[in-house]
Amino acid sequence: MNLERELRRLYxxxxxxxxxxxxxxxxxxxxxxxxxxTGVKSIIRVSRLMDNSVEDFEAEAEFVHFLAxxxxxxTDVIKSKAGNYVxxxxxxxxxxxxxxxxFSWAKGDNIADHGYHYVPGSSISDYWFQCxxxxxxxxALSKNYLPQHSRYDFFSRYKESYIDRLIPTDFKTxxxxxxxxxxxxxxxxxKRKMSVTLNSLRRLLKTPDNxxxxxxxxxxxxxxxxxxxxxxxxxxxxxxxxxxxxYDLASIWTQGFGWTAWEIDPAKRxxxxxxxxxxxxxxxxxxxxxxxxxxxxxxxxxxxxxxCRILNKFEAKKAEGERAVWEEEDxxxxxxxxxxxxxxxxxxxxxx
Numbered sequence: 001m002n003l004e005r006e007l008r009r010l011y012x013x014x015x016x017x018x019x020x021x022x023x024x025x026x027x028x029x030x031x032x033x034x035x036x037x038t039g040v041k042s043i044i045r046v047s048r049l050m051d052n053s054v055e056d057f058e059a060e061a062e063f064v065h066f067l068a069x070x071x072x073x074x075t076d077v078i079k080s081k082a083g084n085y086v087x088x089x090x091x092x093x094x095x096x097x098x099x100x101x102x103f104s105w106a107k108g109d110n111i112a113d114h115g116y117h118y119v120p121g122s123s124i125s126d127y128w129f130q131c132x133x134x135x136x137x138x139x140a141l142s143k144n145y146l147p148q149h150s151r152y153d154f155f156s157r158y159k160e161s162y163i164d165r166l167i168p169t170d171f172k173t174x175x176x177x178x179x180x181x182x183x184x185x186x187x188x189x190x191k192r193k194m195s196v197t198l199n200s201l202r203r204l205l206k207t208p209d210n211x212x213x214x215x216x217x218x219x220x221x222x223x224x225x226x227x228x229x230x231x232x233x234x235x236x237x238x239x240x241x242x243x244x245x246x247y248d249l250a251s252i253w254t255q256g257f258g259w260t261a262w263e264i265d266p267a268k269r270x271x272x273x274x275x276x277x278x279x280x281x282x283x284x285x286x287x288x289x290x291x292x293x294x295x296x297x298x299x300x301x302x303x304x305x306x307x308c309r310i311l312n313k314f315e316a317k318k319a320e321g322e323r324a325v326w327e328e329e330d331x332x333x334x335x336x337x338x339x340x341x342x343x344x345x346x347x348x349x350x351x352x
Contacts, residue, residue, distance in 0.1 A: 001091050007031060007044055010089075011102060012081040025312075026319020028238070033102075041105040042078055045238070046089075049097045050319075054088060057099040059151035061085035063213055064103070064237050070141050073134045073223075075235045078102040106233040108224035116258065119230040124259070125279050126230070131252055132283025134232045135218055139245045140288035142212040151213060154243035155202065158308070163194050166314050173331045185331075185338055190310070193338055197307050200300050204244065210294050214243045216308070218251045246294050250301035252280050257346065270347045299342050306337040306344070 004018050011033075019032040031044040047057070061077045065085065068076035077085045080102070089098040111118070111127070118127035171187040215222075216239035223234045253273070260272040284290060310333055317324040336344050 001089065003031075003046065003089075006089055007046075007100070010080045010082075010087050010100060011044070011078075025316040026321075027315075042102055043075075043105065043235075044100060044102045047099045047101075047238070048095060048319075049088075049099055052099070054086060054099060055149055056152060057086045057101060059147060059149035060237055060240055061101055062147055062149050063145065063151060063240060066145060066147075067138060067141055068104075072137050072141055073232050073234055074138065074237075075104045075106050075233060078104060103235065106224035106235045108226040108231070108233060111220050111225055114225075114227065119225070119227050122230060127225075128276060128279040129283035129286075130230060130232050131223075131255075132280035133286055134223065134234055134283075135215065135248050135252065136284035136287030138215065138234065139212065139248070139284075142214070142245075143208060143288070145213055152241050154241050155198075157241070158198065158311070160191070160195050160198065163191055163311065166311060166318065167191060173334055174326075174328065185334055189338060190334065193340070194307050194311075197300075197303050201244075201304055204297060204300070206244075209289060210246065210291070211244050212242060213240055214245055214248050215251075216240055216243065216247065218248045220255060244294075244297075244301065245290070246297055246301045247304060249280070249284065249290075250298060250305045253277055253298065253302065254305065254344070266347045273343075273346070302344055303337065303340065306333055309333055310337060 003020060007013065007018065013033065015035075015037070017034045017036060019034070021030045021032070023029040027048045027050055029046050031046065033042045033044060035041070062085065064074060065077045067074045079085060080087050080100075085101065087100040089100055091098050116124075118124055167187045167190060169187055171190075173185040215234065215237060217236065218234070222236040223232050225232055256273050256276040259276070260269050263269045263272065281290065281295070313330060313333070317326070339345060
């Protein structure tokens with residue numbers, strides 16, 4: 001299959017320039033569409049269906065369009081020539097069917113490209129506030145979202161049977177990756193700990209105010225900053241699902257590490273993270289409500305975040321097949337998850 005030719009056909013692209021990037025994590029590739037006459041850009045995402053259904057992609061696209069149509073700080077979906085948000089291409093047998101979606105361009109830059117500095121004349125606290133406000137606006141709209149296509153629920157996908165199938169029985173970490181340099185962590189160890197985490201999540205009370213559609217990967221690589229205005233535009237909703245809103249806030253919490261990781265005093269690290277997260281929550285609560293009881297569950301969602309990142313790593317290794325190689329750095333989140341140190345051990349005095 002000639003991918004460029006098929007994409008031009010689906011979206012009636014004539015003179016636009018297409019830059020096709022290598023496949024990411026073994027299942028998704030991005031295509032940058034540039035109109036050199038107008039300067040308008042967009043992104044076409046081409047994904048292997050694998051364990052997802054076409055309805056999963058349609059539900060994602062519907063949610064993204066709903067957000068953009070209601071003035072959320074997000075990209076929007078662009079319909080194909082046939083008027084569809086999602087198109088399906090038949091590729092080679094070893095690849096399988098491909099789901100194709102096109103999204104508007106997120107105007108701006110990644111904050112990492114600016115040395116983690118926000119717009120001139122604004123403090124870094126202003127940036128933190130805007131991050132909280134952006135995800136707060138998305139969650140506020142989610143609370144009133146009535147979809148035609150339903151995105152899956154977290155608990156319908158993340159369960160023991162899925163984990164058991166995904167993590168190979170013979171998997172184990174290297175001795176060097178463990179804290180005492182002697183023991184290893186086995187597949188069964190990981191599966192047992194994940195079951196404990198899932199049961200902790202299952203016991204939490206669900207309400208319309210704390211449970212709905214979440215981004216599930218709200219990190220600084222998935223939003224852009226317009227450095228002329230400070231506006232944030234969120235993109236890449238490929239992992240979105242129905243879950244507790246606190247999960248997205250836990251993701252934002254972990255982003256605070258970079259500003260204080262150099263601090264050797266754990267008490268000062270803790271104070272910084274408390275101040276940082278309070279600014280995030282102030283921005284969040286400027287758009288929607290969040291109870292103190294939900295905030296108190298932050299450690300549970302940090303552990304859930306680690307679990308999902310580990311499972312995503314196993315998914316990527318599975319997609320790579322025989323080419324997959326586990327590096328020492330791949331084992332680090334597994335060790336932190338297994339130790340179950342509060343707040344990922346970031347406030348402890350030991351070796352993290």
